[in-house]
Amino acid sequence: MDGLVQSVVYDTSSPANIYSATVMQKVDGDQQIVMIASKKDMITLKSKVIDDKVETSIVELNFSNIPSNAEIISIHCINRCKEFDDFVFGITYALIIEDEEPETAETFLNIYSGFPGSSLEAIMENCKTLKLDFVPFQLNHAIYMSELQKNSMWLLSGSDKKIHAYKIEEQEILEQKVEEYFIEFEDTKDSIVLCFGSKSYSNYKKRLSYYGCETGYSMLAIVDSEKNQILHYFLERFESPITVMQLFNIHKKTVDIDNILSVKDDSIPDCDSIDEKEQVCLLVGSAVESAVVYMNVLKNDLRNAITLTDSNRHQAIVCALITDVNFDSKNEILLGTYGNYILNYVYENNNWVEQQQFDMRDSVYTICYLDIVGEGVNDVIVMSERGIHILKHEPRYIVEVLKNRLKL
Amino acid sequence: MMDDNKMNIATFVDFFDFELPGNVFNSAIALGDVDNDNEIELVIGSVEGDLFIFKGHRLIQKISGLGIITAIAIGDLMNCGSNALIVISGDGWCHIYLCLKFSKLDPSDECVMKLEPVHDQRIPANTKVILLGDIDSDGMLELIVGLTDRVVRSYRWSQSAAAGRLVPLHKWECANQIGSIILIKDIKNRPCLLVSQPGVSAMRFYCPIAFPELIEKTIEYENENELPVELLNPLISSVMVGDLKVDIKCDQELFDKNDHLYGIASMNGLVMLAKKETILWSKNIHQELFIISKLSIADGGPDYLITCSLNGDTLIIDQKSEHSTFKFGESVSAFCCGMYTVKPNTKSMPSFVLITNSQKVYIYYGLKLPNTCVQSLSKCIENDNHLSTFMEKYEGPSKKKIIRDCLYKYNPNKI
Numbered sequence: 001m002d003g004l005v006q007s008v009v010y011d012t013s014s015p016a017n018i019y020s021a022t023v024m025q026k027v028d029g030d031q032q033i034v035m036i037a038s039k040k041d042m043i044t045l046k047s048k049v050i051d052d053k054v055e056t057s058i059v060e061l062n063f064s065n066i067p068s069n070a071e072i073i074s075i076h077c078i079n080r081c082k083e084f085d086d087f088v089f090g091i092t093y094a095l096i097i098e099d100e101e102p103e104t105a106e107t108f109l110n111i112y113s114g115f116p117g118s119s120l121e122a123i124m125e126n127c128k129t130l131k132l133d134f135v136p137f138q139l140n141h142a143i144y145m146s147e148l149q150k151n152s153m154w155l156l157s158g159s160d161k162k163i164h165a166y167k168i169e170e171q172e173i174l175e176q177k178v179e180e181y182f183i184e185f186e187d188t189k190d191s192i193v194l195c196f197g198s199k200s201y202s203n204y205k206k207r208l209s210y211y212g213c214e215t216g217y218s219m220l221a222i223v224d225s226e227k228n229q230i231l232h233y234f235l236e237r238f239e240s241p242i243t244v245m246q247l248f249n250i251h252k253k254t255v256d257i258d259n260i261l262s263v264k265d266d267s268i269p270d271c272d273s274i275d276e277k278e279q280v281c282l283l284v285g286s287a288v289e290s291a292v293v294y295m296n297v298l299k300n301d302l303r304n305a306i307t308l309t310d311s312n313r314h315q316a317i318v319c320a321l322i323t324d325v326n327f328d329s330k331n332e333i334l335l336g337t338y339g340n341y342i343l344n345y346v347y348e349n350n351n352w353v354e355q356q357q358f359d360m361r362d363s364v365y366t367i368c369y370l371d372i373v374g375e376g377v378n379d380v381i382v383m384s385e386r387g388i389h390i391l392k393h394e395p396r397y398i399v400e401v402l403k404n405r406l407k408l
Numbered sequence: 409m410m411d412d413n414k415m416n417i418a419t420f421v422d423f424f425d426f427e428l429p430g431n432v433f434n435s436a437i438a439l440g441d442v443d444n445d446n447e448i449e450l451v452i453g454s455v456e457g458d459l460f461i462f463k464g465h466r467l468i469q470k471i472s473g474l475g476i477i478t479a480i481a482i483g484d485l486m487n488c489g490s491n492a493l494i495v496i497s498g499d500g501w502c503h504i505y506l507c508l509k510f511s512k513l514d515p516s517d518e519c520v521m522k523l524e525p526v527h528d529q530r531i532p533a534n535t536k537v538i539l540l541g542d543i544d545s546d547g548m549l550e551l552i553v554g555l556t557d558r559v560v561r562s563y564r565w566s567q568s569a570a571a572g573r574l575v576p577l578h579k580w581e582c583a584n585q586i587g588s589i590i591l592i593k594d595i596k597n598r599p600c601l602l603v604s605q606p607g608v609s610a611m612r613f614y615c616p617i618a619f620p621e622l623i624e625k626t627i628e629y630e631n632e633n634e635l636p637v638e639l640l641n642p643l644i645s646s647v648m649v650g651d652l653k654v655d656i657k658c659d660q661e662l663f664d665k666n667d668h669l670y671g672i673a674s675m676n677g678l679v680m681l682a683k684k685e686t687i688l689w690s691k692n693i694h695q696e697l698f699i700i701s702k703l704s705i706a707d708g709g710p711d712y713l714i715t716c717s718l719n720g721d722t723l724i725i726d727q728k729s730e731h732s733t734f735k736f737g738e739s740v741s742a743f744c745c746g747m748y749t750v751k752p753n754t755k756s757m758p759s760f761v762l763i764t765n766s767q768k769v770y771i772y773y774g775l776k777l778p779n780t781c782v783q784s785l786s787k788c789i790e791n792d793n794h795l796s797t798f799m800e801k802y803e804g805p806s807k808k809k810i811i812r813d814c815l816y817k818y819n820p821n822k823i
Contacts, residue, residue: 254818376785
């Protein structure tokens, strides 16, 4: 995280949670972040270059059918189409009923969608609502195969210790039996799932799924996507709630400089799949213990674990981001902690080594890394107890990196 | 959140805090170079009689037993070329401290200078506000104090071979309680004192020795700019800040760069920019404003008016009356702003000092007004000859793609 400068902070009146941000991956490679600010408002960040300076402002997004007294809990979005942007947003929220004693809440799931090429404004208007009978936690999606077609399904973990599956059919959100599509998410060890996800490989024929529970269970399963059959199943138990789980490759796909200059390569990274030819790693972070990376899980299962030394020294690990912030085409691990720090671990000499820590002065709840300005370089967007922080790369340093690589 | 956004939120990127046992009067905080090392320190005096001197992230000196400290000033009162620290207590003691050692020769020298008492003198009790300024155009600084009994007095440091002392010069009486005292220049560029009075009015005094022909005057501001009459309550106290560095980018109809501008804030939430005897604009903030100050946020840029209200909301107002708010989020008992040297041997930075009711001092530095950010990457590329020539070949989207792929898809092993 060297050379990152904290440039702006926007205060929010109440803190975010770990499910407060989602990034829209557009087909042209651009990105946009959508965040829950102060429980009530959905916002995005817009940047313009004025007088040679970057000006970033908060733009409110008016998602329809969310009452003004709602408390938004989680948000997630997917792009259903590879040729045109076709975003679908899922938002969960609670309505507090104040008349009753004790206070109770009704919870809902809203799904917003449009057509390929629809603007965000149009999508926000087109809403379907489903009343839930549990408190929602993480909202996510996963890919399954049926009749050699890949399909995506909304998945939602909840206070009823289950992972629920939803499909949209004929303008309605319909709950599905999760075991019919994702057999690995049927049994959640009778505990609340705080984080879960799934990545496909072997051309979507197989998938790696995981979840982490409040009771400390963490699960990894290798599943045959076509048959919905578990091939391998691993369970670990930690001593504290699992707050963070992520599957990743260390080395990113690279392109030779000649191909970069010919602007031929226009592959967009597929965030639903993982490259099984590279080693696949699993990060598990918990509230009390140090985070662990299971290396090469397809080959070694969970036997080769590397502990991220001292990663528990700033209280609980709250969130994680695996991305390349130092431009070496290798992914680093950023851990956001309750104790105000972002920790940065890099993979060197077969070990995960801590590089820097970044003092955010407030508890860190989510970290994202995306290009909000549209100049080609990403910013780190952090949501903390205090608000929204934007950490920027020093532009003169970026110029040096570019000159070096372009041999100028 | 969204309402806040409409308010234009200003943010501080960094802060640190100190414990400060005791309560603090608002005139008992000063930012200035007390040890003459060209770095700016923070000095705070408490009601309990303790004087704290902070330098960077450290408390470097504490002096106790000074009575109820009501006012502090830093400046070259002795007119000897180095700054003195003037500490006045409510019971009428004026203590003067100097850093007697020479300023540090080696910039890497971390050794900390200590202030030593050089003079104590009895003056009339109940000082409320303090000002160092040249009221008689002789090029030397005088000490002006405003007392809670509506009296303004001035003193001059007189140095004889044996010892020096403060010599009383003048005494003026105000009609009402004193809010603050500022020194401005009149139309003919003569220095005069303005003493803010309740109900958005002021008294004007000249030094009777330098300008014997000019008599004192009560300024009732003309209501041509439609001041809300309901806010001009004669019982409401007001404060002032003078000698603003004029924003030359502003509308030239209101004022030009030769004008002497000053700001006024009233306890019921009115903020005004004034020149001579007219109010240029006024703005209702709907907050209890207890202090108005000024700060140049950009290096060498114009002064902004800074007002702080008791709930901690601090407003940064430019000379066009556009404002942004810094929400501190905790109630404050005293506030000051100015330049402060956060790290030794670095440039001082515009800073806010807030003292809370929970006995802590917060120093915020690195202020960012809404939408002030680092330079854009495209400008940096433009500034680099080789890279900008290279990039000229590519158009918008492919340029962005090349930058993106060069940063995030570069194959480091292939040459």
